Amino acid sequence: MSFETCKDVWVFIECFNGQPKSVGLELLGQGRKLALGLKQKLCAVVIGKETEEAVKAAGEYGADKIYVVQGDEYEHYSADAYGHVFLELCKKYDPNTILVGATANGRDLGSKIAVSLRTGLTADCTALSVDEATGNVVWERPAFGGNLYAQILCSETRPQMGTCRPGAFKKPEKTPDNRPVVIEEEIKTPEHEIRTKVIDFLNACEDTDLRLDEAEIIVSGGRGMKSGENFAILKELADVLCGTVGCSRAAVDAGWMPQSRQVGQTGSTVAPKIYFACGISGAVQHVAGMSESGTIIAINKDETAPIFEVADYCIVGDVFEIIPALVKELKAKKQG
Incomplete structure (x- = not known):
């Protein structure tokens, strides 16, 4: 991706059964901070079969733009389908920075995007900031068992990418009056290109407590x-x-x-x-x-x-x- 044309901070809003997961909404707060530092727009990316609730939430939590891709093939996450969508969006809109929640699906998606775009990915970030002199995001994460904190820059490629754990940041304040620009994209993924299929969901353990x-x-x-x-x-x-x-x-x-x-x-x-x-x-x-x-x-x-x-x-x-x-x-x- 080009340094000259890349723009905006993107946040992936992961969903399950049509409902947005908290981590994506949490990252909109951090995304806003980066967008202000970079003097760019904050954008949310929503992919799924039913996207209304996620689009509504992304707007309430401050997104300036929301890219929406909807289809039956996106009911459940798969690296092939979601990766295809994300890469097509990146080719068309050329983002500067991408934030993804460090969930099981988010880690999978983030690494697929980074490898396909031949860019870097910093995992499990606990603090984010912008080096205004260079326009690089400063990705901070624990290292050596948490005894040190590393600051990582992606200075040679774009987009800059990082994952953040659920709960690492607090959700921003809601802005009910926010009116984001919603951009609906028609991106289809042929069934034969999706190599995995969700059959059922099972509890990992007999844990009925609140997450x-x-x-x-x-x-x-x-x-x-x-x-x-x-x-x-x-x-x-x-x-x-x-x-x-x-x-x-x-x-x-x-x-x-x-x-x-x-x-x-x-x-x-x-x-x-x-x-x-x-x-x-x-x-x-x-x-x-x-x-x-x-x-x-x-x-x-x-x-x-x-x-x-x-x-x-x-x-x-x-x-x-x-x-x-x-x-x-x-x-x-x-x-x-």
Whole structure:
């Protein structure tokens, strides 16, 4: 793609059953920041069989333009179909920068686009900015187990591309009065070119709790919980608060909790309104996954635990005494 003609910041709005996933809407906020730095437009890309809800949401969260491709062949994600659409759009409109959510599908799509366009792709970004002197996006991501942060530039090719984990950024404020330009493109993908087909969806595990990246309140436990059975008291607190339970890597490694509940660099990145860290020491890789939470409440016996350095409220004490007392008080207030 050409440096002279490329323009605009694109955000892929991933959908499931016609509904936009949160990560695309979160990235519209970061996309706006980059668009202002580059003095360009913020554009959303929506692909699917039913696109109305996603188009509406993209407009409400600030997109200036929305490119829409609709068709039966796009009901479910496939690298062949979605990749074909995205590449055709890129050839026609020549974007400067592309943001994609680091979901299973997003990682797949991002790498396919980058390879096809012979450009770079920075994965799992946690901060984005613009070097105004060069027009390069500065992609920041954890490196060496979260002990360092790398800043990566794509200075020789366009478009610049990066993926960001769900929950790494907060959604921007809604702008209900926004009136984006909606551009509908007719791009068909022949059935014989789509080499995979979705037969059915199965739950990965018997996990009926609220998804970590969708929860406004998360109650997480670590090595200090001592056993998997003790996570029951965290579940009780989460239920009272209409939240969900998370955990540190230590709890997963010990076999106490499933990996789907892990918060951290090797688990989920979350940014709930309230995050409880119970019996969690505060390893760098865990903090990298929850430091953007609105309010962080840490409970730990060790007053020197690193988790207290990022917490808004620090409680030094026994989690097995504090959590039941907190649950009792919250239930009394609800009943009263």
